Amino acid sequence: MADVAMKRVAQRGPTIREQLKAMDDADVVTSFLEGEERAFQELVERYQTRLLNFIYRTIGDREKAEDLVQEVFIRVYRHLHRFDRSKKFSTWAYTIASNLAKNELRNRSRNPLVLFQTMKGNWDDEDRPLQFEDTTARPDDLYRKRHLRELVAETVAKLPTHHREVFVLRELEGKSYEEIAEITDCNLGTVKSRLNRARNAFAEIIEPWVD
Amino acid sequence: MDEESKAPRLAPGCLFYRALSRDCDVGHFLREQASVPRVSKSRQPHGPSTPTRRMNCREFRHKHDAYVDDTLSGIDIEAMGRHLRLCDSCAALDTRIRRSLLLARNLPTIEPSAAFAERLQMRLAHERALHARTSKEGGSAFGFDGARRHGAPFFTGAYVALAAGVAMAAGLMVAVTLTRDNDEAIRLAPVVASIPEPEPSPLAMPAMVASMPAGLSVWPAVFVAQQAPWRLASYAAGH
Numbered sequence: 001m002a003d004v005a006m007k008r009v010a011q012r013g014p015t016i017r018e019q020l021k022a023m024d025d026a027d028v029v030t031s032f033l034e035g036e037e038r039a040f041q042e043l044v045e046r047y048q049t050r051l052l053n054f055i056y057r058t059i060g061d062r063e064k065a066e067d068l069v070q071e072v073f074i075r076v077y078r079h080l081h082r083f084d085r086s087k088k089f090s091t092w093a094y095t096i097a098s099n100l101a102k103n104e105l106r107n108r109s110r111n112p113l114v115l116f117q118t119m120k121g122n123w124d125d126e127d128r129p130l131q132f133e134d135t136t137a138r139p140d141d142l143y144r145k146r147h148l149r150e151l152v153a154e155t156v157a158k159l160p161t162h163h164r165e166v167f168v169l170r171e172l173e174g175k176s177y178e179e180i181a182e183i184t185d186c187n188l189g190t191v192k193s194r195l196n197r198a199r200n201a202f203a204e205i206i207e208p209w210v211d
Numbered sequence: 212m213d214e215e216s217k218a219p220r221l222a223p224g225c226l227f228y229r230a231l232s233r234d235c236d237v238g239h240f241l242r243e244q245a246s247v248p249r250v251s252k253s254r255q256p257h258g259p260s261t262p263t264r265r266m267n268c269r270e271f272r273h274k275h276d277a278y279v280d281d282t283l284s285g286i287d288i289e290a291m292g293r294h295l296r297l298c299d300s301c302a303a304l305d306t307r308i309r310r311s312l313l314l315a316r317n318l319p320t321i322e323p324s325a326a327f328a329e330r331l332q333m334r335l336a337h338e339r340a341l342h343a344r345t346s347k348e349g350g351s352a353f354g355f356d357g358a359r360r361h362g363a364p365f366f367t368g369a370y371v372a373l374a375a376g377v378a379m380a381a382g383l384m385v386a387v388t389l390t391r392d393n394d395e396a397i398r399l400a401p402v403v404a405s406i407p408e409p410e411p412s413p414l415a416m417p418a419m420v421a422s423m424p425a426g427l428s429v430w431p432a433v434f435v436a437q438q439a440p441w442r443l444a445s446y447a448a449g450h
Contacts, residue, residue, distance in 0.1 A: 044331065049321075049322060052322075149318065149319065167315075172315065196275075199276065202311050203307045206311045206314060
């Protein structure tokens with residue numbers, strides 16, 4: 001009898017996970033609010049990498065970015081019952097992430113020592129993400145490719161904060177203009193103007209290195 | 212005769228007038244004009260005609276973001292493409308932006324570290340325990356469990372907090388009303404910045420003056436002694 005119950009539970013676990021995977025964000029949120037705790041894990045799996053990359057590209061510090069992503073999920077967990085379900089969950093999550101990233105940058109600007117340590121840390125090769133290389137390519141190609149990636153990441157980091165945020169959301173996260181406007185709490189015209197300036201500035205900085 | 216009337220007048224239909232009115236160099240405009248075959252209205256073929264739009268560099272740059280994002284209408288895309296074929300500087304801009312964006316979009320993504328999931332689960336477990344404890348005590352700090360599980364917007368804790376808030380506000384009002392009567396007593400006289408009246412110098416006491424056998428030579432010294440602090444202050448302010 002117990003074996004049958006265990007089997008049922010074992011069968012039901014993956015089934016619910018599969019069901020959750022097949023749902024869209026709104027249904028997963030509804031499922032969580034109705035008491036299904038595993039739904040929250042599904043949200044974490046869907047958004048952890050995206051939010052980590054967004055925050056990392058915005059603040060430039062990997063460890064701090066992980067801390068902030070954790071904070072995003074804790075806030076989502078605490079306040080999900082207040083989330084307006086007529087809106088997109090992703091926009092809400094990105095808004096929280098954006099606010100936390102902005103706070104972090106503001107705090108850093110008030111504490112120059114932290115800023116210096118972060119910048120110093122970013123120059124350290126050990127802090128860079130481990131990337132597997134294509135061994136079939138020639139060594140000078142590999143070097144050039146890696147150098148170019150580092151250059152692009154540094155160029156993104158060089159953009160002014162407002163421009164960088166919009167640039168990362170559009171070019172790296174693929175958000176629509178309307179979503180970016182909602183996330184950054186700006187009007188559509190401001191988003192377009194910032195994106196235009198960010199694109200031009202980025203192209204201008206990177207151009208001499210590309211040719 | 213004003214400056215405008217001195218300038219050579221160009222007819223609105225004139226080629227140069229159109230080139231100058233657009234934000235575009237004349238050479239480019241002429242090349243553009245030359246490349247488009249002119250078809251008179253009488254020679255236009257019958258049937259559905261395809262609308263052709265002329266575009267200048269300013270308009271191209273204004274719409275370039277939408278062009279890169281592929282959100283323009285078909286007519287605009289065609290006009291942008293035609294302008295690109297004719298204008299070298301705009302073609303260079305387009306190539307530069309597209310190449311740089313390609314690089315940015317191909318940046319490698321980073322993955323959360325191995326400890327990330329474990330740390331998050333610990334924090335979430337802590338949150339769950341906190342909510343469970345607060346809900347057992349009859350309410351939640353965030354209104355989480357009550358609202359989430361039962362769909363109710365308010366619960367007992369909220370009413371208690373509301374009542375406490377009202378009581379506190381009433382207390383504050385009473386305190387303010389009572390202290391208003393004593394308001395006049397504690398109000399201080401306004402401070403007006405002015406030069407104070409000089410205090411009578413002890414050197415100029417009548418008894419002392421009377422005691423001086425040679426009063427005439429003493430008076431200038433008395434005046435100097437009286438005005439010494441002001442002179443010192445004005446000297447310091449001047450430097």
